[in-house]
Amino acid sequence: MRLRKRHAELVYHCALSDLKRDSDRAYLGMLWWVLDPLIYLCTFYLIFEVIMQRGGPGFIHFLLTGLVFWRWFDSSVRLSAMSIRKYKGIISQVYLPKILLPLITVTSNLMKFSLVLVLFALFLTLSGYPPGSSWLAAPLLLLTQFVLVVGASLLVAAIIPLVPDLMQLVNYGMTLMFFMSGIFFDLDAVTGPLRSVLYLNPMAIMLNAWRDLLLGASLPALADLGYVLGLGLVLTALGAWLLNRFDLRYPRLVN
């Protein structure tokens, strides 16, 4: 597997093509990238704030912060799981290092997320959470989560074609992770040993760190970020190794 400059060009052009298809496919086009987290927001707001009356002050911001950063992780990983199959026509005709395929998905999701992030920052600023000095640490958090997104995406992309049955497990796993990452409740409210178990989940740490940074104006614990970064790097290495190991096997598996 040799990576070249034209491979980076290919990832870029294919990611753009993905975005263009998204915006062509529906009448509202790119608006869906923003509507999607907003609809989730409304659903959870309705359930927890209006019906169960458990939200408390600042619940909208708490919820939206969780949803925005969760959606980045969730959509990248779920779509990457299908990435090799998606390009099966191409890889049966021309050689491509298979690692490029999940990277296309990761890149197009990163582009989408960037747009959402800009709008989210604008929303925070206009609704009483203006940028403070703690925001300077945001690039560090972005990088940490990006490495985690890449790692998880490469790993599922590598494994699903080898064992297609695991797709169901990935779906259940992502749903379980969604409920365990403290998107609509505060994990710190959990007491006892269960709490430290919940914080083994890297997304629980990330969402907590984002809320501290954006809503609480406090800096994240470096040890926590180090754990997420380390885990992300291990997953990346494992995913890349598998993709390379089965590089010439995949075209026969998905066709």
Place this chain on the structure above:
Amino acid sequence: MSALLTFEDVGLRYSNDRRGNPWTLKGINFELKSGETLGVIGRNGAGKSSLLRLMSGLIAPDAGLIRRQTDSILLLSIQLGFQGHLTGRENAMISGILLGMHRAEVKAAMDEIIAFAELGEQIDDPVRTYSAGMRGRLGFAVACQARPEILLIDEALSVGDRAFREKSRQHLLERLKSEQTAVVVSHDEKLIANECNRVIWLADGGIKACGDPEDILEQYRR
């Protein structure tokens, strides 16, 4: 002349088909020399396409060894990666990069591609609005720009109307006559006889004969 590509006792099997004999190809030995045009003939299912896929490095053999002196080997395919929602220009870019070019090279060749494909201003329309013929012409025009060290051609790539088919055929013939190292799989005996320096006859997953095109074709016809 040095060997660009060497097959040593190569075998390929698809475990889930062909009861009894799972080997699609077995015991394949040959060398591809720089600058030559090698023809491959054989009946349907003889393993010709599998042989090309092994040469191009798309799949790995299950037995034996393939040595390559270059990794610039291209199995020519037209409309590679075409997507209906992209314009002809955008598709040409992606297809060109997939065929081994850099973005700058595709950009530089874009005018030539548009002219060869006879598309004019329609190059900026989405490809889903194209007719099958237009798509094929664009695909062929892009593929023409690829300059691999080893070109692999599976069957005649005939697209478009009669005039375009003649134009694309002429273009391929010129490429084969040049210094281009190429492997051609075809049922067109005239093409094999006229353009190839050597011919491999595949039968039952093995090489039945290999050598001068006229001799091999004569045995093959019997």
